[in-house]
Amino acid sequence: MTRVIGSRLFSTALVLFGVSLVVFLLLQLVPGDPAVTILGSGATAGAVAELRSELGLDRALPIQFFDYLGGLLRGDLGRSLTVNAPVTDIMVPRFVNTMILTGAALLLCIVVAVPLGVIAAHKQYSLFDRMSMVISMAGASVPVYWFGLLLIGVFAITLGWLPTSGMYDPRFPGGVGDLLAHLVLPAIAAALVPLAVIARMTRSVMIDILAQDYIRTLRASGLSTSSVLWRHALRNALPPIVNITGLQVGYLLGGVVFVEVVFGWPGLGQQLYTSITQRDIPVVQAGVLFIALAFVIINLVADMAVGLLDPRTRRAVGV
Amino acid sequence: MSALTEAVGTGRSLIGTRRTPAGGNALSQADAPKPAWRLAVRAFSRDRMAVVSLVVLVVVALAAIFAPLLTSYSPVAGDPVNRLAGVGTDGHFLGLDGQGRDIWTRLLYGGRNSLLVAVIPVLVVFPLALMIGLFAGFRRSRAGEVTMRVLDVLFAFPLVLLAIALSAVLGAGLGNVMLAIGVTLVPYMARVAYTATVQESSKDYVEAARAYGANPLLLMFRELMPNVVVQLLVYATTLCGLMIVVASGLSFLGVGVIPPTPDWGIMTADGKNVLLEGIYHVATIPGLLILVVSLAFSLVGDGVRDALDPRKQTS
């Protein structure tokens, strides 16, 4: 068992190395000189050259990369070019906020999509099934930012039920209730597309499983329909469902930029957006890196979960 | 071509045919198998949702192409006096935006950009991804495996995020956006082509041909590629739908098309500010169109996939 985990961790580490390399290379493509950005366009050539040397920008590219990598491992992500602060100090609290939002959206997804898919599969061909699948298809095609705007328009502006933006009430911040009130709309907006995809996938997997022979054996043993459906069929459907959910987290993390921008949620995505417009390279690098890191780790966890869920793989690794 | 190769190619069993003396071929006297695509077209035409979606796409595309014929207003110059006029205003049936530009006109001209950015990268990357997938999947060479591993690294980035980052790096503008999206698509399409190739390679007809000593390159292009192309095509169609949403998203964030060029994403962004005043139509309408077109692409993709499913075809 440890051997399997070990080899997965190793390949994950390789992927993370590749990710940091891609991020590093990506930002080498950015036109413009970071030193000029910091000093302003009116700076003298001498001052620029001095700053470049100070920032290590005049060294060979591979050396710059290894400097960068070393910094990463130490937890040093450089300093922001626009705000005079270490990138880490800026990013970590925002990362936490983004995780709160992503977590809420994921929870919403699972709680709604999986039962929806199970029931649709059970009542295949019924009106419920057809309607929910049509809505899922439409839901999967919705642009996140548009949906977010719509939610704000209807629930925050017109109906006034929920706040329009932000994470806490600026006048009386704090408290779980306040957080939840601000979390509702962004979480729904972020969750829509993955929810639709997971629901369809769940339905598809469940239909396949309900056609299996062992379902007939279970029913012939006198087990109730709900027991067969939720205790047995769903249990067998979990590996592919967990797998697809892990992949959809990727979509969640990608869409988080839009959601945070539209809702003014103070997370990584919003920071990324601002930093891109301001050409604050180190911050952009860190933002992309954080998100990729989160995605890789979540998928690793999902893969491990799938391995544990299927008795065949569990036995193969000796659990 | 001997009876064996022909049978392998068409997948029909040799049992039941009589071998005529050298020179003749019993199979050629039997009914020629109907070309698969004719059956597919028939199966597709029976799927109402798919047909309707295809019609929608064609209509939208035509409307975008023939925009100047359908409207006399300018998509960039506005009439500030009447800004934010609502739906059903005299002469502007979809209303005006914040700068007084006719929304219907901007939708039409914007459709050009939105559709281009969605479809062209997919089209361009298609052959590249096909080649990568075929060579990596069929030959199973070291180079192929390494390539797929490298592409795997790109999978660690959420697609949208990579598109945003690339777009930001390259700068705004139609060409840059198409390039950014194209690059982002390579691992996804290559992966689908690769998986399809690997699956097809393990099928019986390939084994038979290999045992028969068929030239591997020829085998790959004549037998394997058509099947892989078909699977990739289904994926590509759905991908176009996704790219419409992603591309408009990039424009929404300001890293896509440069204003005042119209584009459905930019139009939604324009609507964002007035939404807070309770004015809906500017933001809602373009988003709705994106939704419809994206859905249409998905349904067409599903329809094509179902039509090519041999179980659903009846003669």
Added chain:
Amino acid sequence: MKDALALEVKNLSVDFHTDGGVVNAVKGVDVSVREGAILGLVGESGSGKSVTSLAVLRLLGSPRAKITGGEILFRGENLLDKTEKQMCAIRGPHIGLVSQNALSALDPSFTIGAQLVEVIRLHQGVDKAMARAKALEALDLVALPDSKRRMKAYPHELSGGQRQRVVIAIALSCRPELLLADEPTTALDATVQKQILDLLLDINAELGTSILLVTHDFGVVAHVCTDVTVMRRGEVLESGSVERVLTRPQHPYTQGLMRAVPHLRLDEATRSVPRADRRLFEFRTEDKEAVDVA
């Protein structure tokens, strides 16, 4: 003297609604299982025999399958009048099912012990320890070796024959009066087939369980069954005791089926035909057409 009937199916009809139209899978079929007997329900693929047996338990699976007529009398009641909840109370304690496809008939995510215990606890309301003891009893009944260790095994860790024994154990765990066995040996090796069939014979002898055995193999019928009913294309053609039907078949189709069993030794006449032109057997339908199968 009329024997008591464990199961009496009268005039049963089942329709399948497919995209291509309605298929009458079963048309006005009468099947009776005498108490303590083993009835073989014989026919080719598509004859409706499996559908009939599944219909008894109302387990037709697809929502497109509809029972359109007839009665299924069991213990004096018509099963077609029962609600789903009532049927759940009958499945297991009174009627058991052994389905074909032994390899995939068990839930792959649960140990076989867990599956047995779940069924036993559901119908007999006993605690876990008691249920486990009964589960072991059931496994011993089907002669599964090393039963205690096997309880903790997953289905994929057992061989085909072992899995089929477990399926039979689950079906018998609540001591039903009637056992429906749907081609229980089709997916198994020849030697294992015989073991499973002998097991069914033992169960019938020791527990007195009546058995409805669905099969396409007349060899199985000859070996195991006391009575036989022949079906074709949804209809019953002939019915009676095994001795009578196998030695003096009255319906031409049955006669044809008897002749269709391939013989291991070729007779003089067949041996004289050159190999390339030999046919394994010729099968005449009542329309007197010879159908060649190469």
